[in-house]
Amino acid sequence: MRLNIPDGVVGILGANGAGKSTLIEAIAWALYGSGGRNSDIIRDGKDGIKNYNASPKEECSVKIVFDLNGTNYELVRSLKGKNNTPNAYLLADGIQTANSDSAVTEKIEKLLGMESKEFFISVFSRQKDLSALSELNASKRKEHIVKLLDIDILQDVVKNVSIDLNFEKHMKDDLESNLKNPDGKLKKDCLIKDRDSLIISKNEIIRELSVLKEKETELQNKKNEASEELEKLDAVYRKYIAAKNAADSKKKEIEIETGHLQSLDMKISDLNKKLEKLPELELKYRSYEEMSHKKEVLDEDRMLFQRRNDIILKLDRLDQNIKSHQAKEAEILTELEKYSGVSSEIDKNTEQISEIEEKINEINIKIHEVDAALKENNKIEKSLSEKISVMRKRGPDSVCPECERTLGEHHTILMNKLQTEMQEVSETIKTASEEKMSLVNSENEEKIHLTALKKRKTHLEEERQKGIDHTAELRSVRKQVKDLEEERKDAENSLTSIKDVKFDSEEYQKITDDLKSLKKSSDEYNGLKGESRNLPNFMQEKKDNEDRIVRQKDELARLLTDLQNIDYDDEAYQSVKLSVKSAEEECSAIQKEINEKQTQSAVIDERIDNKAREIKEVEKTELKQKESLKKISELAALRDIFSDLKDNLMERIIPALTDIASSMFSDMTDGRYLGLELDDEYNISVYDGDAKYPINRFSGGEMDLANLCLRLAISRLLSDRSGKDINFLVLDEIFGSQDQNRKRNIMTALSKLENQFSQILLITHIDDVKDLMRNVISVYDSKEGESVAELISL
Template identity: 30%
Template structure:
């Protein structure tokens, strides 16, 4: 696999960048944080998706990108005689990932789904994303970690990088499977029962079932006999039931006829009494009817005097109302004058209130400007203070390191520059402290102005509140004055109307004594009138009472005739109640016997079903026990196979480790000789993967050597591991990326490393070196510089 080019659009700090990858060694150079490592991250993201990103999907898209634009990476590479182009992009607020694979310039995608592209790449390269990263990418921190880890941690890391951990996982899975099967056998053995007891239970239950079947046959014979007997007794009972029902029907008819005849006789007596009463009331009505005409005459006279009385009372009410209205008008005029006098001092209050509002608004504007200036000054003060603290910390850190220590940035020895750096920090701190003091002086002046403005604001607020209260009092008095004038207008209008009405009633006169005498006479005649009406209503019912008497007499005669007929039919029926009761008891006894027999039969049949279920349960349990025993035997065989497989896998793991360690030693030693100009002929790895350097036929641990030599040895081992991983995966991966590996090396070692990489180009056609050290660029055949502009956007340019 060889990289051709990559295009990044809105990917982290890169807005729109196209980078071609040449054959040979490519140095990606730039300051820390400008996006050098981002380029290789984008290569991994294009191939394997979000698992290769160092952050979530929502942080991949460039912050400066417009909202509607997409984030995209387009990677082109060559493999196995074909050219591949992989496009991966994010779109939307909650980023939706899409991916496509194109082959040999085709416009139609070979694969067009995110997850499917991931699977396609893994199959194409023959490795997942973890194996890919371990075989082609190495960082300085990763190199150093190999020598500082504990024995167990180092073994774990190297086995993971070489995929030996997958064999360990397989062995663990075999052991887990074996434990599960052993636990399965223990669970089944807990369920095993005595087969002899189960078969004895089966025989006993079978005998009980046979006994129940014999009882059921006997009960069925008895039930048949009782059913026949019940049929014979039912016929006799049904015949007696017919006579019994007819006998009761006739008796009920006689009872009803007797009750109805008694009611008709009682009604006849009531009608006779009512007839005598109505004839007497008819005579009384004839004597009272002449007084009805006198009642009507007196009633008309009273109605006329009622009208006159109403007008007379209205006249008196109007006289009193006119006097009251005149007093109200006089009082209202006095109140209006008082309100007008109270309004005079408040005449200019509106103008004063508006002026107070204007003054207060101006004060607030000044206060807002002052607040803005104060916040800006506080912000500057915080910035200067932070700078002073930051520079002081850096100065203290450099001071504590001493001249013989390494620079924490470039890892060079400080030496004579130690004192110059401290003087530079001291000058910067003094300069910033001067600016800081100026800011504090300005802050004090602004605080004084703020106090003066707050005092004026409080005074104006108090003055405005006082004017506001007066304004509210004026508004209330004006509303009160309007109401008073309205009330005066209403009273004046109403007084004029009442005077006009009183003038029309001036001649009205009323005799109260005559009115009371007439009222008394009418009340006496009214009682007589009510009695006449009642008597007329009662007397009008006399013809209907006479007619009802005749109808009642006919009904009595008909009922007496029907009652005689029913009594004759009852005598002719000849019903024997004793015989009826005996037949009924015989039938009920036979029915009870049959019911008892059926109950016993049902009970025994139920017992038979229970026993059948018990027998089935025992048979199922016997079958289940046989199955358990077969499963135990089969699982024991599986455990034997798993134990053999576990042993084989463990032997294979040990064999693989013993084969890989010499291979790593040989590859790392070759590289180390090249990088040290044959000064150190050999690197050795013990069983715990501790690194030893052979020097003059003696081997020594890494702690004996300088930090640069230690990093160099780790680098050689890491490259050797990448070669082995690539070869074992079967993938044609012909490039490697190394991130910040020159920090601890001196100039000569850097040149040796570059020369060694030139010799590796027959194995790795592309070697990408990511570094912030600018001095090595002249030694590189290709240099890609990454720089950041004022908008925090990064750009790549070949030098």
């Protein structure tokens, strides 16, 4: 869509929701984008810029061409891709000056001398702005105008500085309280006094330590003298103890050897008594050996006899098993004849199941497609129902949310349109529901058939499995028969190889019993025979033991003689030893006292250091207090400066607004009124002749005109403040509920502003004002549901 907007008053006409305000939003978005602080330019955010019917790949872009201060500018801003990635570029007299979304926004802010908020306030006036100027009380009206002029930021600055000032005063008070103790005395003086007292205590401890160390030296010398004497006596003592220990050790060895000799005498005596029974035990031993040999021969015969009988019994058992398995084989063969042809029947059944499952799957796909369509239409039906309900509640007398006009006949048109759409959607839902019901019935019939086939298949597979099981069982039985026949043949061969053997069980039992009775005597003979071989060893060991005792007694006599020759006085040794111990205890006690004093000294040192640190912290707090006092003075001065600046601006703005609005009001009324004036609370007074009257004395149309002039004065003041010649103005639904005469008067007044604003765009949904304009941009919905804008010259 391309629009060439002419100079002068240009109307933008169209029904509510047709897209009139969207044109202005497009211009604002092209200039400032929608990123960061400009995110509220578009009512629905960035996602509301692109047509909701557009595909993700389609590009959305706005291009505007305008002249500013003698330079021609061409600006293009766009969104691309499914993520709506923004991009932009700006040409000045055909030369590119910016080539990215953020760079173009920054360049436009510099060119126009204002951000998006100031731009909207400067060029864009709505009906609600005019209503606010006429309907708000004095304080609220003043607050509204101050906000439009962006002066409220100074009030915020004064407020924030005051908060910082109060906080800093509290900080200063806290610092002052930290410099004093609870009793009101200065903390630093108390700390210095405590530190000096600790230093005096430290010096006293140093003096006491000096006295203790001198005493320690004296005791150490006394201990050293006693230790030297003890060391000499220790050498004699060690020699005496070594000789005594050697004599005692030798006495212990003699006692051990004597005990061992007595033990050997007892062993030799006991062994001689046992050997007296040896001849009698030898006879019983010979009898036991003869019977053991005879039992070995009988054991061989007994084993062969038992093995022959076991083979005969095994042959009988094998014959019975072979007959039983052969009967089982015949029985299985008869059973297998029942299951022939089952596999082919299963294959046929499987094909039928696959065909029905495929058919059910196709029906399911159709059901899902119908369900999706039903859900979508149900959403549409619910949305339409809610819209109809809202419209019914509002009624024809309700006010349009955009223009604040009564809906009237538009209410009936909208209701008819919504009800027609509702009826079409309901018919679609009914048809789809019937189709779904038919598909579900078909699906259920096929499922019943499928269940019967699957049940039949399960039965056939069970029959086939039985046949498989019987076949496996037949192979197993035949193998078992073969194994049994081979086992019988091996048993016959083993029986043939064994000769006919005879075995007397009574004779075998008698020999076994006799062996048991002779076993103890045989074992006793073998044990005694072994012990008799130790007797010569015992006799030799006894003789060696007696020789060692003689030698050890001679050695003991020599050791006792040496012990008597050592000059050792135990009483003198113990006395010197006690003297050394006493000296060590005195040294230990004095060292303990020295350690305690040193510990006290270290504790006092630490306390002195702590006091020094606390004094430093107090000095830091004193420094912070001085800095806080300085900061309080600076913040108070800053608050006064910004407060005076705000008051000065307010004083300067009221005359400026009065001059601009008064000139406009006089021009718009063809000089009928000489002008208007604003007081400190922004109340409007009108000069009628030589007298000044409050605005509420005049008619509603004159009040609207005066408020319009004030709003336009605010726009002109913001434009002038930017330093740029922005001769562009947008008025959105400013007619409100004016009658035809007042609309004509406002249009006449606006035409007289063309010397101040080269382009004035007038947005309205009121169709009868187009006859009052030379150029109109008609905005309407196309048959395809898209907004169309068309310039019409009247």
